Amino acid sequence: MPEAALWTAEEIAAATGGQVAGDFAATGVSIDSRSLEPGDLFIALAGVRDGHEFVAQTATKGAAGALVSQAVATPAVVVADTFKALEALGVAARERAPQARRGAVTGSVGKTSVTRAVEAGLRRAGKAHASVKSYNNHLGVPLTLARMPRDTERAVFEVGMNHADEITPLSKFIRPHAVAITTVGPVHLENFADGEIGVAKAKAEIFAGLEPGGVAVLNADNQWFDLLKAEADRVGATVRSFGKAERANARLVGFAVEGQGATVSVELDGEALSFPIRQTGVHWGPNSLCVLLMLEALGVDRATALAALAEFAPIEGRGAEQVVAIDGGAFTLVDESYNANPVSMQAALATLGARKVAGRRIVALTDMLELGPDSGAFHAQLAAPIAQADIDLVFCAGPLMKSLWEALPAQRRGGYADAASDLATQIVSAIEPNDVVMVKGSNGSRAGVIAAALSALGLREKV
Missing domain, CATH: 3.40.1390.10 (MurE/MurF, N-terminal domain)
Known part of the structure; x- marks a missing residue:
């Protein structure tokens, strides 16, 4: 061989x-x-x-x-x-590497970014393996297992779902030693007759394959924490929590944006700790604590974990920034175009609002999908966080975002179009030097088309 x-x-x-x-x-x-x-x-x-x-x-x-x-x-x-054979190959890969400590990450928001940050820590600590892209479903999870080298020391897997009973078999494939649920929110509601509690129960399926004595990392600020903790307790997991809540093992006490990064202040099991990260999103306060607890559970020392967080940069489509040259100067593009739901949308708006800007704050938003019969209300309700963030101009694309457009005051209305491709030209003509422009929407509503059009402005030949 x-x-x-x-x-x-x-x-x-x-x-x-x-x-x-x-x-x-x-x-x-x-x-x-x-x-x-x-x-x-x-x-x-x-x-x-x-x-x-x-x-x-x-x-x-x-x-x-x-x-x-x-x-x-x-x-x-x-x-x-061949599908059953793929699953069998994944199980065989897991069983031939008994030394590998395995982690699994799920959640309504942030699972890909948290998985990538955990991976960064694992790779610093030794021979590591992880999901690529968002390979988190019935094909992606066994494929990621099948790709795991026999000498792997630690591995982390992303686990996603759209319906109930999807995560259980994936967790049983992975047999994780530690799991994290980043948060639970109103996502994929159209597939859950019982609403958000159904989403929470579906996320709790991540405990199904947890190894005996395994660790469950949970968001202490989430309204479903008690439900999730009860499910984790039921399988004998050791629960480690993060967030602003007093009960959190890793309690967030400060998040200060400084240039292209931030300083996170935390009380970790009662010990005061501050550390830098290469993120400016306010959601990275709790996210970084989730990463720390997962790395701890997977046997990575704190110094290595903090070094990984200090270097982990935003992912394309999930907060990556670009300075784009235009006539008369440049503007900053914040690309959040990969996905969106009410939780992540509000976090992104709050982050933009907290940012010091020399020009205007502009957002381009496309439809948030799979929110069920209350979709229109979820979109209209974004008008409040937009006002709180002091956004100057809002551009909307899609039939669902029409509800937000109608809820906006006239002075904030930048432009509306039925499709993202039609909106892009409106935004391009409105941008001025020093503006900060954030693009966010569900992948299926093609927010990426807008981000690509804005990014391409810097490639135009100047005449």
Whole structure:
């Protein structure tokens, strides 16, 4: 077996109950022919297109072999069901690395950023593994497990859901030693007849696979804390909490924005502590404490954890900033276009309001999706935090954001369009030097189109 091999054909066959049809050794695992790297095992899953149609193509791109359910002309392991085989490969990867301490992160807001920050700490501490992008569903979680090297010391997985009963099997795949629920809010409400309490119960499914004696990191400020703690207690978890509440193990006592970062002040188990982070969002006060408690639970020392937080930068689409040159100067683009819900929207607006600006505060907002029958009200209610943040101009796109547009006073109305692509041109013509422009909305409502259009202004040739 090559030293760098992640899986040999024999190991894949043993894990999945398959038959070897051509020997090979793979250095990675892929389910997408477009992003496949040389040396990967290609798993041919059924989808909009049958993955078997792409096996020959992946071989030309350097795939080591394939995991298939029908005969192919390339080296392969043949199984009855490739999806079940992917799950089995993930379980085998977990079981062959018993030394690895595993963490799992879920929550209505912030799970991707917290997962990435935890990953940064794990990589500083040793051989680490983590989800890529937002691979947090029934495909992403077993795929991330299947990619885990056998010598991994620590790993962190992002876990998401849209409906009840989705997180339970994912948690049982991971068998985490520590879990975090960043917060629970009104997200995916259209899929929960019992409303937000249903969302909270669904997030509590993360405890289903928790290893005996595992740690549950919970938000002490969230209205569902007692419900979540009761569920964690029921499985025998050690609960560690964060937030502003007096009861929190990691209690936030200060958050001071300084330039491109902030200083977080905390009482951690009664000990006063201050540390810098490369974030300005007010939600990064509690987020950073969640990260600290997760790293502690996964065996990372405090100095390493703080060093990781000090260097962890905002992620694209989740608060990343860019200074964009325009005629007469430049403006600052804050890209929050990856996703949005009432909780994250209010946090982003508060962050912009707390920022010292030389020009105007401008926001471009697109629809928040999956909020159920009260969607219009959730959008209209943003008028209050917009006023509190002293936003100068508001641009809205989408039928749901029409409710906010109608709730705004005339002096704050920058522009409205039915679609994000149509709104972009309105914002471009309104921007002036020294403005700070934040773009936020659900990924499905295409807020990213607006962010891309604003970013591209800096690439135009000046005439």
